[in-house]
Amino acid sequence: xxxxxxxxxxxxxxxxxxxxxxxxxxxxxxxxxxxxxxxxxxxxxxxxxxxxxxxxxxxxxxxxxxxxxxxxxxxxxxxxxxxxxxxxxxxxxxxxxxxxxxxxxxxxxxxxxxxxxxxxxxxxxxxxxxxxxxxxxxxxxxxxxxxxxxxxxxxxxxxxxxxxxxxxxxxxxxxxxxxxxxxxxxxxxxxxxxxxxxxxxxxxxxxxxxxxxxxxxxxxxxxxxxxxxxxxxxxxxxxxxxxxxxxxxxxxxxxxxxxxxxxxxxxxxxxxxxxxxxxxxxxxxxxxxxxxxxxxxxxxxxxxxxxxxxxxxxxxxxxxxxxxxxxxxxxxxxxxxxxxxxxxxxxxxxxxxxxxxxxxxxxxxxxxxxxxxxxxxxxxxxxxxxxxxxxxxxxxxxxxxxxxxxxxxxxxxxxxxxxxxxxxxxxxxxxxxxxxxxxxxxxxxxxxxxxxxxxxxxxxxxxxxxxxxxxxxxxxxxxxxxxxxxxxxxxxxxxxxxxxxxxxxxxxxxxxxxxxxxxxxxxxxxxxxxxxxxxxxxxxxxxxxxxxxxxxxxxxxxxxxxxxxxx
Numbered sequence: 316x317x318x319x320x321x322x323x324x325x326x327x328x329x330x331x332x333x334x335x336x337x338x339x340x341x342x343x344x345x346x347x348x349x350x351x352x353x354x355x356x357x358x359x360x361x362x363x364x365x366x367x368x369x370x371x372x373x374x375x376x377x378x379x380x381x382x383x384x385x386x387x388x389x390x391x392x393x394x395x396x397x398x399x400x401x402x403x404x405x406x407x408x409x410x411x412x413x414x415x416x417x418x419x420x421x422x423x424x425x426x427x428x429x430x431x432x433x434x435x436x437x438x439x440x441x442x443x444x445x446x447x448x449x450x451x452x453x454x455x456x457x458x459x460x461x462x463x464x465x466x467x468x469x470x471x472x473x474x475x476x477x478x479x480x481x482x483x484x485x486x487x488x489x490x491x492x493x494x495x496x497x498x499x500x501x502x503x504x505x506x507x508x509x510x511x512x513x514x515x516x517x518x519x520x521x522x523x524x525x526x527x528x529x530x531x532x533x534x535x536x537x538x539x540x541x542x543x544x545x546x547x548x549x550x551x552x553x554x555x556x557x558x559x560x561x562x563x564x565x566x567x568x569x570x571x572x573x574x575x576x577x578x579x580x581x582x583x584x585x586x587x588x589x590x591x592x593x594x595x596x597x598x599x600x601x602x603x604x605x606x607x608x609x610x611x612x613x614x615x616x617x618x619x620x621x622x623x624x625x626x627x628x629x630x631x632x633x634x635x636x637x638x639x640x641x642x643x644x645x646x647x648x649x650x651x652x653x654x655x656x657x658x659x660x661x662x663x664x665x666x667x668x669x670x671x672x673x674x675x676x677x678x679x680x681x682x683x684x685x686x687x688x689x690x691x692x693x694x695x696x697x698x699x700x701x702x703x704x705x706x707x708x709x710x711x712x713x714x715x716x717x718x719x720x721x722x723x724x725x726x727x728x729x730x731x732x733x734x735x736x737x738x739x740x741x742x743x744x745x746x747x748x749x750x751x752x753x754x755x756x757x758x759x760x761x762x763x764x765x766x767x768x769x770x771x772x773x774x775x776x777x778x779x780x781x782x783x784x785x786x787x788x789x790x791x792x793x794x795x796x797x798x799x800x801x802x803x804x805x806x807x808x809x810x811x812x813x814x815x816x817x818x819x820x821x822x823x824x825x826x827x828x829x830x831x832x833x834x835x836x837x838x839x840x841x842x843x844x845x846x847x848x849x850x851x852x853x854x855x856x857x858x859x860x861x862x863x864x865x866x867x868x869x870x871x872x873x874x875x876x877x878x879x880x881x882x
Contacts, residue, residue: 364410364436368403371444379451379503386505397454399447406443410436438495445492445501452503453484459513459521460484460501462491474499481517483524486590515573515580516587522570523595523602530558532601555605574606578634581614585621588614613637616705619712623671633705672799673715675754677708683750684711718748723775732770732778737763752777753799756872785865786847794870800854801872806862809848811837815860820852827852831859 376393384391413435421427452460462477464470470478474497481504482488491499504513504521513521533556554561555570562570581588592599592615600611608614617633677683681692688707695704705712725745726733740746740759751758752769757779759769767781772795780793795802807814816834821827825842831850832840844850849867851860 360414360432361407361410364439365403365407367436367440368406368443371440372399372403372447375444375448375451379448379455382503383455383457383505391455397451399450402443402446402450406439406446410439413439441492441497445490448501449484449490452501455503456506457503458483458485458524459504459517460491461504463500463502465498470499471497480584480587481513481520483520486594515576516584516591518569518573519577519599519602520591520594522566523591523598526557526598528598530598530601532557532605533559534605535561570602571606574603574608577614578617578631581618581634582621582627582630585618588618589622592618608637610637612709616709619670619674619705619709623674625674669716669719670712672719672753673712674705674708676715676799677711678704679754681708683748684708714748718746721745721747722749722771726771726773726775729771729773732772735759735763735769735771735777752779752796753872756796756799756801757870779870781869783865783869785863792866792870794866796872798854801870803851803860803862803866803870806866807860808863809845809861811835811845813837813861815853815858817857818859820856820859822852822856827859831861834859835861 376396379396380391380393387395414432417428417431417435421431459481462474462480462482464474464478466478471494474491474494477499482501491497491501504517535554535556555567556562577588603611603614613633613636617630617637620630620633677692678696681689681696684692684707692704692707695707722745735746737760740749749759756777757767762769762779762781765781767779770778770780772778774797776795776797776799778793778795780791782789782791784790785792792806813835816831818827818830818834821830828840828844828850829842832838832842832844844861847864848861849864851862851867852858853860
């Protein structure tokens, strides 16, 4: 945008003119400009936005006082709230920068300036509201918050699932209002909130967070008056001690209820329980032991099963084992919960959905387990005891999840696919424990030795490529394995126009072929697919894709048929 020196002086703005003296006088040119000068109504726009920030701050103050005031003595008042001037000034500075960019890019289309500015301000306001909410809560000593949505049809499905759940401010993960256009908020959990609001995991999280890392837990006899002892027929009332101090009755009762309800909480949200173990590990084990949990590792097994989508009966079986002395022994030593917790803390880009992939791979091929564990693992699988089997394999499951996290973390820095070589697979620690792309997928080493290629994609999954014969023609075929399963969508090219159908999958080829043919409008195909083609069972155990036989055969995998048979 052009502006004369006299206009620059009159506007009183922030900018820079370079002046040079010549024989004919002074020559000046603009080398910088300020949005303050370029927009004649800049001051009023900035003041209006600053007013909106003030309204957001006042609204947040009202919410916090309503939720927290009575939890403090003396009562919390507005002047007691932490100062947010720095956050306000930084937000205004960002407003200046973004408005300048909008003006620089769109000054030739003035009709676009206002809607772009309003959209920018709306996003900034949401970010500001979330920021000052976190600042104020954390400086007030609030450690936990409840995720709240606005409750309408526009709420993301993922955020709707978080509504009402309790989280810690110091935990990793997305915050309410962080995602683009997110209207969720974080409501503070007062220090005196009970289990009815926190839930068992939230209450255990809060209690363990108040203890020293090396706290001791034990059982004692609660002091009673003579009348209380007489009332209880002189049966001593047991009491839980922490570092030798008896817990008050209310706290002990809340913790007892939390452990009583822990099984349902694990089934509802296994990831939250695994995160809890990641934070407290051995501390959780010590506390659980005085509330009747003699095998806390079985709770880990239950959470792993729940996260992997196992039937509820198997999860319940593992939960039952948490109160019995069943453990995994290798060479006379047990795998400790603290070791598992340490492993969880070191997992980058952790996704508890990866447990399903790792567990299924071990069920299909337990050779990755220590030799002493393979036979008992297979024995448990043979009788349908998947809970017991996973108990033997839990350290390997956690290691597998960690390996997937490392690979995903590496992929984030890629701008193009990274080819894997045998040397890289054998020497690069990021690929330690990664043998293939998913359950029953081709082993990387064997695939490469046979002349194929394997690549890590920027999205975090793998792609196999090879020269194969397809429909009588030699061609190079590449198949990606997102989430460990092959994506055969590009190969649904049957001349009839049939691509895919959805059926009730039985897991038996002839039955499913007949159902798929009928659903595709070709009952005349009978119980077989067209010659040279195959109905591929997708992992959702519902979708069938019609693809060339050779591609389905050579790019092998764990298919939906196997999944359906084991459901």
